[in-house]
Amino acid sequence: MSPEKSGFFFTIKALENILSFIIHARRRILAVMNSTYIQLSAALDLMDQLDGEGKPVNFHVKFVTADRIRRSGGEIIEIQSGRKCVGKRSGKTVFDSRKKADENPSISRQPNHWVNSTRNILLPNGGIRKVHIRLIIEFNNQKVFF
Numbered sequence: 001m002s003p004e005k006s007g008f009f010f011t012i013k014a015l016e017n018i019l020s021f022i023i024h025a026r027r028r029i030l031a032v033m034n035s036t037y038i039q040l041s042a043a044l045d046l047m048d049q050l051d052g053e054g055k056p057v058n059f060h061v062k063f064v065t066a067d068r069i070r071r072s073g074g075e076i077i078e079i080q081s082g083r084k085c086v087g088k089r090s091g092k093t094v095f096d097s098r099k100k101a102d103e104n105p106s107i108s109r110q111p112n113h114w115v116n117s118t119r120n121i122l123l124p125n126g127g128i129r130k131v132h133i134r135l136i137i138e139f140n141n142q143k144v145f146f
Helices: 007-036 040-048
Strands: 037-039 059-067 072-085 087-089 092-094 118-122 128-132 136-139 142-145
Touching: 037 040, 040 136, 040 142, 059 128, 072 128
Parallel strands: 037 142
Antiparallel strands: 059 072, 059 136, 072 118, 087 092, 118 128, 136 142
């Protein structure tokens, strides 16, 4: 009985071919994912970054609106150059600067972003938009996944 016709050797050869295919396919998938996709936690980390002056960096975000109470939503909103902020106090924008806690004025009502999974985004026109992080579909032109 030749080794190629034996069930045992034939199975090992077939298994090697299958494993080789899986390894090559996985490398291609990871290469595609690294270029066009970003994990939500990585997007939130980028959102939290500060520039050299201690202010939040600008980013591009696209998300879907949803309101379960009013039963509305489904609109896709795109913010070209937004920045993360906490809110406004006395007409001035308050940024979340964890590293400079003494400079951050107190806010009258805590937004509970951690509990509600939301972030406040400062719009280019000076307005503030609350975004639910689970509804973010694109961050810096990369599709977001969990």
